[in-house]
Amino acid sequence: MTFFPHSERYQQMEYRRSGRSGLKLPAISLGLWHNFGDSTRVDNSRELLRHAFDKGITHFDLANNYGPPPGSAEENFGRIMREDFRGLRDELIISTKAGYTMWQGPYGDWGSRKYLIASLDQSLKRMGLEYVDIFYHHRPDPDTPLEETMRALDQVVRQGKALYAAISNYPAERAAEAIAILRDLGTPCLIHQPRYSLFERTPEMGLLDTLGENGVGCIAFSPLAGGVLTDRYLQGIPEDSRAASGSKFLQQEQLTDEKMNKVRKLNAIAQQRGQKLAQMALAWVLRDPRVTSVLIGASKTAQINDAVQMLTQRAFSPDELATIEAALM
DSSP: OOOOTTTTTGGGGOOEEEETTHHHHHHEEEESSSSSSSSSOOHHHHHHHHHHHTTTTTTTEEOOOOOTTTTTTHHHHHHHHHSSSSGGGGGGGEEEESSOOOSSTTTTTTOHHHHHHHHHHHHHHHHSOEEEEEEOOOSOSSSSHHHHHHHHHHHHHTTTTTTEEEEEOOOHHHHHHHHHHHHTTOOOOEEEOOOOOOOOOOGGHHHHHHHHHHOOOOOOOOOTGGGSSSSSSTTTTOOTTTTTTTTTSGGGGGHHOOOHHHHHHHHHHHHHHHHHHHHHHHHHHSSTOOOEEEEEOSSSSSHHHHHGGGGGOOOOOOHHHHHHHHHHO
């Protein structure tokens, strides 16, 4: 069936400039980390992408290893691009990454020039694209010289395989070094993608300052702490939940009584604001003007609706922020 996007999709979304670049991203971006691999029905993935775009979400975030199996999220996304979004490429921001294991041997992991360039070539083939808008180095490489990794990002931008270079999971000091190298090469770092949520505050320990000072954007992944900052686990661990399934991304032992007591306190604050807990958690991450966008995952269109609705109530009073901090103590 031909996809006809909602005519008022851009009126439903807020767009925020990424650092000092010319690029604006939607305040909410859709991550394809889960629910887009071969274990998910393509029709469900298609429905999520269509619905997100109808809500003004123009940024779809992938990586070479997203699946399962690795590479399948890009392949499935490429199929949907061809069948549903063929005439909409210039309205989309598509990002991918390389930095985790993708194939056997010494050239299928980390941050060498050989790995990064080969990986991007494979990603473009899987997605059927001539270029991606943003290409990230997915994680720091302790052994490859940082200059080599950043030169690879510079090279793919100059070749037209990516429009912007970016980094992910870099600590503050390492991020500052990478940003400086890219600036000297003439390919500024567009954005950094760290884990950031009410329960993961590491970016506040220097990273956000570094990004703000250098005019680099920030897009937060796992803003809902893997689903903990939702109403999913308030009454225990559902049998069909990620924690119950033994996922390495959320394990039952992480849901301690201490943490769940904090979640319940946060949920009470959200209810006082007239929001769901997940909405308040997303709004809290976006409260900082240095944060360009939050990456959400979704298995149902209702989750996308909730996230977009959050934009109508993003502001926090000083008292609310203080109450949130007290709940986290």
